[in-house]
Structures are given as structure tokens and as C-alpha cells.
Amino acid sequence: MKFFDEARIDVFAGDGGNGAASFRREKYIPMGGPDGGDGGRGGSVWALADRNLNTLIDFRYTRSFHAQKGEKGHGADRYGKSGEDMVLSMPVGTIITDRVTGEVLADLDVHDKRVLIAKGGNGGLGNLHFKSSINRAPRQCTPGQPGEQHELQLELKVLADVGLLGLPNAGKSTFIRAVSSAKPKVADYPFTTLYPNLGVVRVDHRRSFVIADIPGLIEGAAEGAGLGHRFLKHLQRTRLLLHLVDLAPFDPEADPAHDAQAILEELRRYDQSLFDKPRWLLINKIDLVPEDEREARIKKLVDSYQPARHFVISGISGLGCKEVCFAVMDHLEGQRLHETADSQLASPGC
The missing domain is CATH 3.40.50.300 (P-loop containing nucleotide triphosphate hydrolases)
Incomplete structure (x- = not known):
């Protein structure tokens, strides 16, 4: 296997799902009220230190990583499903730096160390959250928040005594x-x-x-x-x-x-x-x-x-x-x- 100790990748956390604006509709139940559920949380991107890896070759050709988006909310008080997190396994000794700001986001210096590098967006609120004594039929809901995006520089420094x-x-x-x-x-x-x-x-x-x-x-x-x-x-x-x-x-x-x-x-x-x-x-x-x-x-x-x-x-x-x-x-x-x-x-x- 060829040795690679540097790589550049782009990571995209999932967007949160939109909240739903819905009203209960059932026979013999007039004016059932709001029942729009919240959107699901977007998946986050994590970095995981793995001592079984010794090179960054996995990031040589695949450079864009997208976590799953959250599902939108539904009626009948049904919340959207949260997006699955994405875990990127990297060799122990990898330093993760934001290419734009130059900030060091993580130093994976211990096996199994897990670090959040892009947080998923929160889901939007359904209209059931806006019900009140003076607003019995709210029609507003909120959109999901976008997930974080980062341009990252990966640099491997092997751990040796x-x-x-x-x-x-x-x-x-x-x-x-x-x-x-x-x-x-x-x-x-x-x-x-x-x-x-x-x-x-x-x-x-x-x-x-x-x-x-x-x-x-x-x-x-x-x-x-x-x-x-x-x-x-x-x-x-x-x-x-x-x-x-x-x-x-x-x-x-x-x-x-x-x-x-x-x-x-x-x-x-x-x-x-x-x-x-x-x-x-x-x-x-x-x-x-x-x-x-x-x-x-x-x-x-x-x-x-x-x-x-x-x-x-x-x-x-x-x-x-x-x-x-x-x-x-x-x-x-x-x-x-x-x-x-x-x-x-x-x-x-x-």
C-alpha cells in the first residue's frame, strides 16, 4: 500500500428536516387542532482514530463526504427521522485543520479517540409547538437548520517513541x-x-x-x-x-x-x-x-x-x-x- 501522509477533504454535515404544518383530520373530530411534527436532526461527521490504519490513502481519491439529511416532519404528531452520522476512520496521529481559518480542530493522538468535525443541523419545529390559548390553529412552522461544512487539511504524524x-x-x-x-x-x-x-x-x-x-x-x-x-x-x-x-x-x-x-x-x-x-x-x-x-x-x-x-x-x-x-x-x-x-x-x- 502506498504511503500518504497528507490529504484535503470537504465534509458536509446533514441539514435538519423541515417542521410540518398539519392539522388533525379524523371523522367525528371537528377542529382537531395542529399535529405537525418536528423535522429530524441532520447527521454529523465524526473523525475516529484507528490504530489499524497507517496511511491517509482512503482520502486520496474520495475527497467529499456528506452525512445524511434529516427527514421532514409529518402530520399526526410524527417527527422526521434523524440522519445517520458519518464516521471517518483515520490513522492515529492525524491532525485535522480547517483550511480556511487555520484552526486545529482535532489531534487524533489516541486509539479510538472520536472527535466531532461537522455538526448536523437541528430539525425545524412543527406547528404543534406554536399552539396557545390565543392561537388555536397555528400555521407556522420552521425550516431545518443547515449542517456545518468545512474544508479540512489532514496531516499524519506517526506516533513513535x-x-x-x-x-x-x-x-x-x-x-x-x-x-x-x-x-x-x-x-x-x-x-x-x-x-x-x-x-x-x-x-x-x-x-x-x-x-x-x-x-x-x-x-x-x-x-x-x-x-x-x-x-x-x-x-x-x-x-x-x-x-x-x-x-x-x-x-x-x-x-x-x-x-x-x-x-x-x-x-x-x-x-x-x-x-x-x-x-x-x-x-x-x-x-x-x-x-x-x-x-x-x-x-x-x-x-x-x-x-x-x-x-x-x-x-x-x-x-x-x-x-x-x-x-x-x-x-x-x-x-x-x-x-x-x-x-x-x-x-x-x-
Whole structure:
């Protein structure tokens, strides 16, 4: 299935049905009085977060969604039937924005979260509501109210605990294959990864986290060069970034330290808050570097990068990958405990 993380749709809630102006007509009952019923309520449009979806492809070709209208009222005190609501299932992580006002209407960040995005119109009143002691035969009724209409922008930001950064062919896909059950494409040419891949890393039977791999970045990504700039937004919800750097690039004249700094600059230019996230350095493909050169290359890269933490790994052989996963799990659990403690201190009565 092709990955789509943006879509534009138009939603139309149902109009309410008109109220009826009717009078009771039965044999032997003269002047039976008003009996016009109300119109039915128009159907509303709802958005529902569904963890079984991972793309907005359902909204690629069908872009207009109409909820059912309410039925008009009838005589004999019969109310019109309400229109059925329309529920649009979307991937968890979808942000819904009004294209006209720019207002964010919903952030579907939790499975089964249900949000009203277009309210159906109320039904009109029948003439039985206008009966009074001085108006025994009212002929007025009210029309149904129109349903809401919105032009919406849908934007998917995948929910992951950890995000992978790096140049094309830095080994991100190989790493995610080594530590999770995800099976992204791996090849010896740039931009093998064309869309984000998610993998669940299970440290043990009760501890796990989600990791996201996006297409590789190149210099100029913040201005739209390459593929990775389109998917940087998917890293904005992560708690930790892992920056993979190839210590043995194809080009012998390439400088891993320079390449790593170039990626950091693109990250900073794209979004300062993304640049400020906790970030660790993973020095990859160590098994391709001659043993007598490893220590010097690693020291040069670490001195230039100044990471909070760094690990030396080989995605293809699995060297060091387990240690990274355990360290990441400990870091995430520490963050969650810290956030829980802060929320308890901030809650009233504490």
C-alpha cells in the first residue's frame, strides 16, 4: 500500500428536516387542532482514530463526504427521522485543520479517540409547538437548520517513541530490521527508503517501544532537497532521536564528522524544537573499518559531534544493537516517570 501522509477533504454535515404544518383530520373530530411534527436532526461527521490504519490513502481519491439529511416532519404528531452520522476512520496521529481559518480542530493522538468535525443541523419545529390559548390553529412552522461544512487539511504524524536520523545509506533500515520485526527495503543505493517505517522493539516480554525510520536527509533538506524533508514532521512527536552516522562511507573522501554536522544544521533550520530533542549518536558500520583506524575515526567524530551519549554498532552483524535498545528503554522509562511526577505536582491539591 502506498504511503500518504497528507490529504484535503470537504465534509458536509446533514441539514435538519423541515417542521410540518398539519392539522388533525379524523371523522367525528371537528377542529382537531395542529399535529405537525418536528423535522429530524441532520447527521454529523465524526473523525475516529484507528490504530489499524497507517496511511491517509482512503482520502486520496474520495475527497467529499456528506452525512445524511434529516427527514421532514409529518402530520399526526410524527417527527422526521434523524440522519445517520458519518464516521471517518483515520490513522492515529492525524491532525485535522480547517483550511480556511487555520484552526486545529482535532489531534487524533489516541486509539479510538472520536472527535466531532461537522455538526448536523437541528430539525425545524412543527406547528404543534406554536399552539396557545390565543392561537388555536397555528400555521407556522420552521425550516431545518443547515449542517456545518468545512474544508479540512489532514496531516499524519506517526506516533513513535524513537526516531532515526541520517544520510541515505547510513544504515537506518538495516538497524531497524536488526532490532525489530519491521522489514524495510535494504539496498546499496541512495533513497532506498521512500516512506516512514515503524517497528516495535521488544526489550523483554513486558517492555517495548516504537521506532520510526524516515527517508535519509541530505544537505538542503530544509529547502526541499531530497526526500527526507517531507517526513521530518514524523519525528516531531518522538521522545528521543538516534542519529546514525556511517563510519565507512562509499566515498573514501567523505568526512563522517562533516556529514553529521550537515544533518544537524538541516534539523535546526527545519524546526528548532526538533533540534533540541534528546539525541544520541550511533556510529554504524564499525566492522567495515580497519581495526587500526577505528579508535582515531571514532574519536574524531565524537569530538566534533559532542553527543549526550554515543554507541558503536554494526547493524548488519547486530554488534552493539542490544545495548542501544536497553539504554533507550531505560531512557524512555525515566522520562515517563519524570513526567508523571511533574503532573502530580502540578495537579490541584498537591
